[in-house]
Amino acid sequence: xxxxxxxxxxxxxxxxxxxxxxxxxxxxxxxxxxxxxxxxxxxxxxxxxxxxxxxxxxxxxxxxxxxxxxxxxxxxxxxxxxxxxxxxxxxxxxxxxxxxxxxxxxxxxxx
Amino acid sequence: xxxxxxxxxxxxxxxxxxxxxxxxxxxxxxxxxxxxxxxxxxxxxxxxxxxxxxxxxxxxxxxxxxxxxxxxxxxxxxxxxxxxxxxxxxxxxxxxxxxxxxxxxxxxxxxxxxxxxxxxxxxxxxxxxxxxxxxxxxxxxxxxxxxxxxxxxxxxxxxxxxxxxxxxxxxxxxxxxxxxxxxxxxxxxxxxxxxxxxxxxxxxxxxxxxxxxxxxxxxxxxxxxxxxxxxxxxxxxxxxxxxxxxxxxxxxxxxxxxxxxxxxxxxxxxxxxxxxxxxxxxxxxxxxxxxxxxxxxxxxxxxxxxxxxx
Numbered sequence: 486x487x488x489x490x491x492x493x494x495x496x497x498x499x500x501x502x503x504x505x506x507x508x509x510x511x512x513x514x515x516x517x518x519x520x521x522x523x524x525x526x527x528x529x530x531x532x533x534x535x536x537x538x539x540x541x542x543x544x545x546x547x548x549x550x551x552x553x554x555x556x557x558x559x560x561x562x563x564x565x566x567x568x569x570x571x572x573x574x575x576x577x578x579x580x581x582x583x584x585x586x587x588x589x590x591x592x593x594x595x596x
Numbered sequence: 597x598x599x600x601x602x603x604x605x606x607x608x609x610x611x612x613x614x615x616x617x618x619x620x621x622x623x624x625x626x627x628x629x630x631x632x633x634x635x636x637x638x639x640x641x642x643x644x645x646x647x648x649x650x651x652x653x654x655x656x657x658x659x660x661x662x663x664x665x666x667x668x669x670x671x672x673x674x675x676x677x678x679x680x681x682x683x684x685x686x687x688x689x690x691x692x693x694x695x696x697x698x699x700x701x702x703x704x705x706x707x708x709x710x711x712x713x714x715x716x717x718x719x720x721x722x723x724x725x726x727x728x729x730x731x732x733x734x735x736x737x738x739x740x741x742x743x744x745x746x747x748x749x750x751x752x753x754x755x756x757x758x759x760x761x762x763x764x765x766x767x768x769x770x771x772x773x774x775x776x777x778x779x780x781x782x783x784x785x786x787x788x789x790x791x792x793x794x795x796x797x798x799x800x801x802x803x804x805x806x807x808x809x810x811x812x813x814x815x816x817x818x819x820x821x822x823x824x825x826x827x828x829x830x831x832x833x834x835x836x837x838x839x840x841x842x843x844x845x846x847x848x849x850x851x852x853x854x855x856x857x858x859x860x861x862x863x864x865x866x867x868x869x870x871x872x873x874x875x876x877x878x879x880x881x882x883x884x885x886x887x888x889x890x891x892x893x894x895x896x897x898x899x900x901x902x903x904x905x906x
Contacts, residue, residue: 517622518629534655537626538663541619561629562622 503531505581507539508566508574511549516561540564548573599644600627603651610661619664627654671736675745679736686728688772688829692779694720699783704795759833764902771828778822785815801877804864810856817852821845839903846896850889857885 510523517537524531543549548570554563566574604627608620630650634642642650654660671679698717705712739745787796788811803811824845831838856862861881865873 516629517626518633522633533626533630533653534660534663537623538660541622541664559625559628559632560621561625 502581503529503535503539504543505574505577506531507536507543508548508570508577511564511566511570514563514565516563520564543570597647599647599651600624600631603627603654603657606657607661610658612665615665619661623660623664627651668741670733672740672745674749675736675740678745678748679732682736683729683732684768685829686732687725688775690721690724690728691772692775693724694718695776695780696783699780703787703791703799759835760906762905763833764839764906766828766831766834768829771825774825775822775829778818778825781818782815782822785811785818798867800865800867800873801863802866804861807860807862810862814852817848834902834906836903836906839899839906843896843899843903846892846899850892850896853885853888853892857882857889 506524506527506529507520510520510527515523517533517540520540521531521533521536524536540549544551544564547567549564550567550570551562551564553560555561604620604624607623608616611619627650631642631647634646634650655663694717697720698713701716702709702713736745783790787799787802791799824842828838834842861878863877863881865877
């Protein structure tokens with residue numbers, strides 16, 4: 486299989502998980518770059534072209550609240566998990582844990 | 597920062613007016629954060645090459661704009677089967693319209709030139725295909741955007757309502773050619789209705805005066821064939837009933853042709869100047885009916901064999 490195809494498969498695998506990661510990392514207010522750094526430090530490498538539009542989409546879906554703030558002489562848009570986002574995150578986390586457990590069983594034992 | 601300004605301007609070009617300001621403001625803030633972070637890491641200002649590399653990593657301006665504000669497709673992928681089906685039906689309609697246009701041209705020109713017929717039919721088809729494409733696609737775009745297509749995507753079904761495993765497929769091309777033939781035949785039978793009297797009087801060929809009743813009989817028969825062919829376009833498989841009805845339709849045609857074979861000529865030469873053609877036409881029709889019976893019998897036999905397999 487070509488490297489390009491493998492890369493696409495990896496992207497597909499990560500796509501859904503990234504939403505969970507962004508929602509989880511937005512429990513405290515974050516602006517675009519700080520969120521990327523936060524995820525990077527947690528071991529989730531995500532490029533700007535994917536993360537920034539994703540945050541906006543989640544805000545459009547009212548899962549994140551956003552507000553412009555002036556800090557350190559610069560203006561930044563801060564995002565924070567909304568009430569609806571918290572409910573969704575709770576549900577998605579439970580789904581993820583259950584799915585992860587089932588997947589581990591399949592991958593380790595083959596059952 | 598001139599490179600950043602240039603980059604932002606390029607991204608803004610691809611953004612919709614309503615979202616341009618907000619997206620641009622946020623993207624610029626994010627880029628400035630990235631630059632600032634790099635400068636802090638290096639403990640010095642970035643030079644033009646480094647800023648250029650950073651902007652390049654953001655992606656092509658059009659790609660970035662598309663990621664922030666994706667354009668909705670004209671037809672969603674889940675609506676494509678419905679779109680394809682609507683487009684095929686629209687093209688069949690257009691095809692019939694082209695046949696009518698070309699037929700009208702031949703009648704008015706008193707010509708039997710097959711090339712002229714094909715040329716006019718093709719011209720009419722190509723003339724209108726763009727309009728059909730725009731109308732169907734635009735309808736799907738707005739219907740899809742407003743959620744009207746949801747109920748049309750997948751009609752109600754159950755495993756029991758699916759065709760049997762040995763079901764015979766109805767040939768779409770057969771149905772289309774039947775529609776085209778029926779439309780053309782109906783056009784010929786109804787010349788006194790749609791042609792202006794002067795052009796009608798000039799026609800070389802026409803129904804024999806004592807056979808005028810056949811105009812109505814054949815029109816009824818062909819109209820039925822047209823309706824049943826249109827019905828079959830929407831069906832994918834034969835059922836025993838639908839195939840039996842189709843066989844019956846062919847049997848009626850065979851009986852009709854055999855009867856007409858025993859009758860005086862159905863079509864005669866109207867124009868006295870072309871009376872020499874009368875004998876040729878008479879001969880053509882005598883053998884034409886028998887040839888028709890032969891062909892229709894072959895088709896009927898194959899349909900009956902298909903029926904037994906159902």
